Amino acid sequence: MATIVEITEPKALEVKDFEFTYAKADAPSIKKLSMPIARHNITALIGPSGCGKTTLLRSFNRIHDLYPGNKYEGEIIFKDRNILTPKEDLIKLRIQIGMIFQKPTAFPMSIFDNVAYGMRLQGIKNKTELQGRVEKALQDAAIWGEVKDRLKHDANGLSGGQQQRLCIARAIAVEPEVLLFDEPTSALDPISTGGIEELIVELRERVSIIIVTHNMQQAARVSDYTGFMYLGELVELGRTEEIFVTPRERLTEEYITGKFG
Amino acid sequence: MTHTQKRILINEIVMALSTLSAIIGIGFLLWILGVLVTNGLEALSTTIFTAEGAPPGNSDGGLKHALIGQLILVSYAALFGVPLGILAGTYLSEYGLKSKMAETIRDISDIMMSAPSIVIGAFVYAIVVAPMGHFSGWAGSIALAIIMIPIILRTTDDMLQLVPSTLREAAFALGAPKYKVIIQVVYRGAKAGILTGVLLGVARVAGETAPLLFTSFNDNFLNTNMNEPMASLTVTIYNYATSPYEDWQQLGWAAAFILSMFILTLNIIGRLFLLKRKGR
Numbered sequence: 001m002a003t004i005v006e007i008t009e010p011k012a013l014e015v016k017d018f019e020f021t022y023a024k025a026d027a028p029s030i031k032k033l034s035m036p037i038a039r040h041n042i043t044a045l046i047g048p049s050g051c052g053k054t055t056l057l058r059s060f061n062r063i064h065d066l067y068p069g070n071k072y073e074g075e076i077i078f079k080d081r082n083i084l085t086p087k088e089d090l091i092k093l094r095i096q097i098g099m100i101f102q103k104p105t106a107f108p109m110s111i112f113d114n115v116a117y118g119m120r121l122q123g124i125k126n127k128t129e130l131q132g133r134v135e136k137a138l139q140d141a142a143i144w145g146e147v148k149d150r151l152k153h154d155a156n157g158l159s160g161g162q163q164q165r166l167c168i169a170r171a172i173a174v175e176p177e178v179l180l181f182d183e184p185t186s187a188l189d190p191i192s193t194g195g196i197e198e199l200i201v202e203l204r205e206r207v208s209i210i211i212v213t214h215n216m217q218q219a220a221r222v223s224d225y226t227g228f229m230y231l232g233e234l235v236e237l238g239r240t241e242e243i244f245v246t247p248r249e250r251l252t253e254e255y256i257t258g259k260f261g
Numbered sequence: 262m263t264h265t266q267k268r269i270l271i272n273e274i275v276m277a278l279s280t281l282s283a284i285i286g287i288g289f290l291l292w293i294l295g296v297l298v299t300n301g302l303e304a305l306s307t308t309i310f311t312a313e314g315a316p317p318g319n320s321d322g323g324l325k326h327a328l329i330g331q332l333i334l335v336s337y338a339a340l341f342g343v344p345l346g347i348l349a350g351t352y353l354s355e356y357g358l359k360s361k362m363a364e365t366i367r368d369i370s371d372i373m374m375s376a377p378s379i380v381i382g383a384f385v386y387a388i389v390v391a392p393m394g395h396f397s398g399w400a401g402s403i404a405l406a407i408i409m410i411p412i413i414l415r416t417t418d419d420m421l422q423l424v425p426s427t428l429r430e431a432a433f434a435l436g437a438p439k440y441k442v443i444i445q446v447v448y449r450g451a452k453a454g455i456l457t458g459v460l461l462g463v464a465r466v467a468g469e470t471a472p473l474l475f476t477s478f479n480d481n482f483l484n485t486n487m488n489e490p491m492a493s494l495t496v497t498i499y500n501y502a503t504s505p506y507e508d509w510q511q512l513g514w515a516a517a518f519i520l521s522m523f524i525l526t527l528n529i530i531g532r533l534f535l536l537k538r539k540g541r
Binding site: 093094095098103107118121174 | 425428430432433434436437438449
């Protein structure tokens with residue numbers, strides 16, 4: 001059984017007895033996993049490669065559904081409902097639960113159109129409203145100053161770090177309640193990484209954040225809660241300072257001290 | 262001889278042989294182009310573009326009927342072939358993925374791409390010309406479209422698959438429905454590649470003679486009615502070049518020159534798009 005610390009804040013998400021099996025796989029990649037996600041906090045998921053942390057993250061917005069044959073079991077509770085049911089409206093779900101990927105995913109269009117993309121999907125056509133919200137999102141993502149004079153330029157002309165901040169702007173422009181970060185800085189240089197980390201910490205005021213990272217220092221720097229996963233199971237979830245200073249599970253201690261991983 | 266000397270010798274022999282082969286290949290190409298340009302330019306005159314076919318011995322014949330016929334035939338072929346090819350390629354890349362059905366379609370279109378075009382001409386003769394009872398522009402365009410579809414289908418499929426799947430996921434993650442992901446993000450990312458496929462497909466069918474011999478046949482005068490036999494540059498080249506009359510042969514050279522320049526231009530534009538894509 002996993003050691004899970006009591007969470008005092010309200011919960012943004014709650015995972016209950018969750019199992020996930022990839023198409024054509026014999027065994028589930030995630031086994032009977034339960035964990036709460038605190039609202040307006042940053043929860044980091046750490047663990048060695050193949051432990052299932054990205055698989056779990058990609059279940060929160062059901063992006064696994066793009067590939068046929070994947071199977072969910074158990075429950076993920078979001079706003080008093082289980083989002084794993086077949087009748088879940090995935091378009092609405094993904095508006096409420098946004099995602100930032102490992103590699104920047106700027107669309108082949110202008111900087112402005114990239115940020116406006118999600119809002120236009122929701123049918124917002126009013127030019128002044130779009131302009132206002134695009135500017136706000138770019139400011140919140142700390143990239144407005146760098147791009148304000150070239151909003152009409154192709155987004156692929158930006159550097160990797162700028163593209164990643166553009167993707168964050170695009171994601172927060174639709175005002176999601178939860179943001180999922182899948183190793184958002186592993187393709188970036190240290191300076192861009194620092195910028196993205198600062199941004200993630202600031203965003204906590206507005207959204208609940210789950211971040212998957214290979215970088216334990218990053219988890220320690222940015223997160224409030226840390227969950228350690230191993231072989232498809234949650235080993236321990238606790239307040240970040242406790243996980244890194246006084247872990248309760250031996251496996252957690254061995255991992256964070258670099259004995260394996 | 263030491264090992265090193267032997268290795269250097271073999272290397273030089275292989276390099277000499279492959280360079281020679283390349284020169285021979287390019288030499289023939291330049292020779293063909295050279296003959297085509299000298300004879301073609303000599304045969305060119307303004308009446309070529311303004312006059313229609315004339316009986317032999319009459320020096321004021323032109324190619325207007327064949328030029329316009331060719332344009333109409335290829336345009337209709339593109340009208341059928343381009344949307345079908347792009348949509349089928351979209352199915353393979355975005356919906357069919359690696360399913361059995363999709364793989365079968367890929368295999369069949371690969372086979373169709375190397376099928377002799379005269380076979381496709383004979384096929385359209387059997388299903389269109391024979392039931393209609395006469396040759397027609399429609400039959401010609403259908404034959405050309407059938408040749409065009411597998412080319413456009415495969416390039417579209419390949420080019421769409423080059424778009425990284427994370428880009429699709431990112432659009433889905435913003436709450437986009439699938440058709441919008443395909444139209445707004447995937448097509449945009451593959452724009453240059455798809456356009457190249459279309460241009461190369463059109464260029465390929467523009468040079469076809471065999472399938473038109475059985476389908477649109479020929480006409481010595483201007484005809485824009487797709488229900489009637491229609492002239493084309495390729496069939497005109499075939500007829501004029503094999504005729505015993507000097508002035509017809511001249512017209513044949515002119516037609517060959519114009520057609521080659523048209524196809525060359527399409528190919529160059531297509532390849533420029535591809536270069537632009539790779540350069541990014």
